[in-house]
Amino acid sequence: MTPKEIHLNLFAFGAGHHAAAWRAVEGSVEKLGLISWWEELARTAERGKLDAVFLADGQAINPVGLENGPGWFLEPVTALTAMARATDNIGLISTISSTFWQPFHAARMMASLDHISGGRAGINVVTSMTDAEARNHGMDALPGHDVRYARAAEFIETITALWDSWPAESLVMDRAGKFADASLIESIDHDGEFFQVAGPLNIPSPPQGRPVLFQAGSSPQGREIAAKYAEAIYSVAWDLEQAQDYRSDIHARATAQGREPMPVLPGLVTFVGTTVEEARAKQQALNALLPVKDSLNQLGFFVGQDCSTWDLDAPPPPLPPLEEFSGPKGRYETVLRIIESKSPTVRELLGYLAAGGGHATFIGTPESIADDIECWIDEGGADGFNLMPPILPHSLDDFVDLVVPELQRRGRFRTEYSHTTLRGHLFNQVAYLTQQSGALSTTG
Amino acid sequence: MTPKEIHLNLFAFGAGHHAAAWRAVEGSVEKLGLISWWEELARTAERGKLDAVFLADGQAINPVGLENGPGWFLEPVTALTAMARATDNIGLISTISSTFWQPFHAARMMASLDHISGGRAGINVVTSMTDAEARNHGMDALPGHDVRYARAAEFIETITALWDSWPAESLVMDRAGKFADASLIESIDHDGEFFQVAGPLNIPSPPQGRPVLFQAGSSPQGREIAAKYAEAIYSVAWDLEQAQDYRSDIHARATAQGREPMPVLPGLVTFVGTTVEEARAKQQALNALLPVKDSLNQLGFFVGQDCSTWDLDAPPPPLPPLEEFSGPKGRYETVLRIIESKSPTVRELLGYLAAGGGHATFIGTPESIADDIECWIDEGGADGFNLMPPILPHSLDDFVDLVVPELQRRGRFRTEYSHTTLRGHLFNQVAYLTQQSGALSTTG
Numbered sequence A, B: 001m002t003p004k005e006i007h008l009n010l011f012a013f014g015a016g017h018h019a020a021a022w023r024a025v026e027g028s029v030e031k032l033g034l035i036s037w038w039e040e041l042a043r044t045a046e047r048g049k050l051d052a053v054f055l056a057d058g059q060a061i062n063p064v065g066l067e068n069g070p071g072w073f074l075e076p077v078t079a080l081t082a083m084a085r086a087t088d089n090i091g092l093i094s095t096i097s098s099t100f101w102q103p104f105h106a107a108r109m110m111a112s113l114d115h116i117s118g119g120r121a122g123i124n125v126v127t128s129m130t131d132a133e134a135r136n137h138g139m140d141a142l143p144g145h146d147v148r149y150a151r152a153a154e155f156i157e158t159i160t161a162l163w164d165s166w167p168a169e170s171l172v173m174d175r176a177g178k179f180a181d182a183s184l185i186e187s188i189d190h191d192g193e194f195f196q197v198a199g200p201l202n203i204p205s206p207p208q209g210r211p212v213l214f215q216a217g218s219s220p221q222g223r224e225i226a227a228k229y230a231e232a233i234y235s236v237a238w239d240l241e242q243a244q245d246y247r248s249d250i251h252a253r254a255t256a257q258g259r260e261p262m263p264v265l266p267g268l269v270t271f272v273g274t275t276v277e278e279a280r281a282k283q284q285a286l287n288a289l290l291p292v293k294d295s296l297n298q299l300g301f302f303v304g305q306d307c308s309t310w311d312l313d314a315p316p317p318p319l320p321p322l323e324e325f326s327g328p329k330g331r332y333e334t335v336l337r338i339i340e341s342k343s344p345t346v347r348e349l350l351g352y353l354a355a356g357g358g359h360a361t362f363i364g365t366p367e368s369i370a371d372d373i374e375c376w377i378d379e380g381g382a383d384g385f386n387l388m389p390p391i392l393p394h395s396l397d398d399f400v401d402l403v404v405p406e407l408q409r410r411g412r413f414r415t416e417y418s419h420t421t422l423r424g425h426l427f428n429q430v431a432y433l434t435q436q437s438g439a440l441s442t443t444g
Helices: A035-047 A076-085 A103-116 A147-167 A219-227 A239-255 A276-287 A290-301 A328-344 A346-354 A368-378 A395-408 A422-427 B035-047 B076-085 B102-114 B131-135 B143-164 B220-229 B240-256 B274-286 B292-303 B329-342 B346-354 B366-378 B394-409 B422-427
Strands: A007-011 A050-056 A093-098 A121-126 A211-216 A232-235 A264-272 A358-363 A384-385 B007-011 B054-055 B091-097 B121-126 B214-216 B232-235 B264-272 B360-364 B384-387
Touching: A007 A035, A007 A264, A035 A050, A035 A076, A035 A395, A050 A076, A050 A121, A050 A239, A076 A103, A076 B102, A093 A103, A093 A211, A093 A422, A093 B054, A103 A121, A103 A147, A103 B076, A121 A147, A121 B035, A147 A219, A211 A219, A211 A422, A219 A239, A239 A264, A239 A368, A239 B054, A239 B360, A264 A276, A264 A395, A276 A346, A276 A358, A276 B366, A290 A328, A290 A346, A290 B366, A328 A346, A328 B274, A358 A368, A368 A384, A368 A395, A368 B232, A384 B274, B007 B035, B007 B264, B035 B054, B035 B076, B035 B394, B054 B076, B054 B121, B076 B091, B091 B102, B091 B214, B091 B384, B091 B422, B102 B121, B102 B143, B121 B143, B143 B220, B220 B240, B232 B240, B240 B366, B264 B274, B264 B366, B274 B346, B274 B360, B292 B346, B292 B366, B329 B346, B360 B366
Parallel strands: A007 A050, A007 A384, A050 A093, A093 A121, A121 A211, A211 A232, A232 A264, A264 A358, A264 A384, B007 B054, B007 B384, B054 B091, B091 B121, B121 B214, B214 B232, B232 B264, B264 B360, B264 B384
Antiparallel strands: none
């Protein structure tokens, strides 16, 4: 039996996912505004034959304060457009907030990215999380959870209808007759609770037909929407058990909707070394750069008590069990799981929280990390991973140069791209337009 | 006295500005979805040392029907991002509708383009024109003229405040201390009639500080806003007299606002040949491809009478003077001016209207066109032109290969770029960030 395909995305974020990455001497914080630096990350990911580069997004400055790190910088659709032209095969996934974007603009920009990349665009629809973002878009505060998810569902329906509204096969381009066969082009006349959009879209359907739809959902409503619409799903899981629980729940919900189970990609932080000690040293070097007071403050918020007097080099004091904790349970459960699984000192705990904050963290040699990856895949915890390098480009280079070849040696990861579209990488689907005349579908 | 500098932009549009360009055997209609084709146009414009590439925009499909030609295709900000990475010096100007965009998104995308291009972004703010566009953005119909212009003014104030809200000099990037000096970063707390935006923007101010602001305005309100805010202006003028009238009016309005007169760039259609006959033959070849019935219908609409029986190869019958015409006067005046200045046959009249539709049209040798350009500049009709090649890339190649060298021989146009930013090309201004530390300001 052929082993299950593994899907790997690069989640590129700032100077790296570790909160102290920008403080590292070897770090790249001065380069965050240079598109050439982002393009090089995409080229490295493509050298590793990864499925896609993924950019998250937020609509306000760093919520923990710009003094503490860069937060957002380049706008993701424009950055990914440049990265598309610096690469040939890798997918390009942009986050778009359904709470703050109008569907016509979003559908159009993503279709344009799909044309420009020759069929490599993906969209990660999120509902956003902060009042600061809402106040940049004409609202006093973030709409409630139910409203945001209802809007997200309508947003997805609307952008999908727009992508289908001007089919590329309508482009007859008959010089003595018609440019397009208007009988194939239809209004969508969407008149919903949140959006009114007549259509059609003013850009023909792109090479993939529709950019690939990603989502992440942890709340019940988020899971329902992900199960109903998403073609691939980002998840958060600290350990295999959490990952299995989430994936089986999402797949059960998808099946209940009459859909095939879709790939689930947990976030994954890796520290890779030629020895375990070297890998741990890389982690400790970043942890040592954390501003201790701020990090203890954040931990105190997560565990609902004052941590400022905790001994950094001792284990944390015993914490009450989850069911006795009255604050937000998600982060608290993560803290408990980290303590249970890693027996960390307080400083190490701060480090795990600072890099990924609850996402799986594999530390070791290329062999041990490949073992961990295989285990999660084969035990039903994941269909791949959304790689969250703690420091960029170094942790990405380590993964591409050391872990990918190990996975390839084991026959678990592609050694060449067999497709030129994201839909091809993920689903072995041939691009939409290349099945047809295709004149407009290939980038030159 | 040094002759006045001439500014030239390429206005790239579909297969070319002539309505029949897409029907030409040698035309490029199959390439409109290929970003490489657009990049090549930008490279050609850069070879000609032009100031910028400009893309117009609309928020609905071709208003005269997709059967009659391509209308819009790639979304302009994404297309210009790719064009930025295919070039080194030329400016990149995107049209943005203040009627349909939220200022936070628009300010952010344009700042991102300015970072990505190393300081070459410009924004052309328009108020849009059709109900079809409004219906794609949650409205039943286009807001009235006064409302659109009031919103445009508030939009410009808001995006400008956002560009200023996170100054690049706040980026201290002290690895042992702060990433940014938060005391230099300020909310804008805009609470206006059309927009509520707290700010700051989530991208630091780009290399130019602010992308260059273009506008076009022909109505009294449009002229007032252009005079108050625009740093450069697009205009429409069929002949030198119209151009002089517009430019002197705008400059008087700017002076009344306490501003320096800004460059005014009329649209310009050129047919260039080694002889006048060759140039005319290029025009006639495109005119011959016009669908006569549709064109006569359109003409009938402009002149308020049935033209379907007019003899194509004879002069048009006499038309009543402007003051006796009760329909929309703008287009009618253009028709009268074309007839008066060119004594065209009906077919030739249709051709002038089909390429530019009222914009200046220079037909001749490189020498005669350079003469015309110099005349308009020196007689106060223009500070440069927004070039509208009737067929792409051919008419652009002709201009760059034949007219630009003639202007350069006469010492009237740059032979090398002396700046790397659009603000540099237009105003000899040094880029904002390169006056400072500059680590974030240069593309690699």
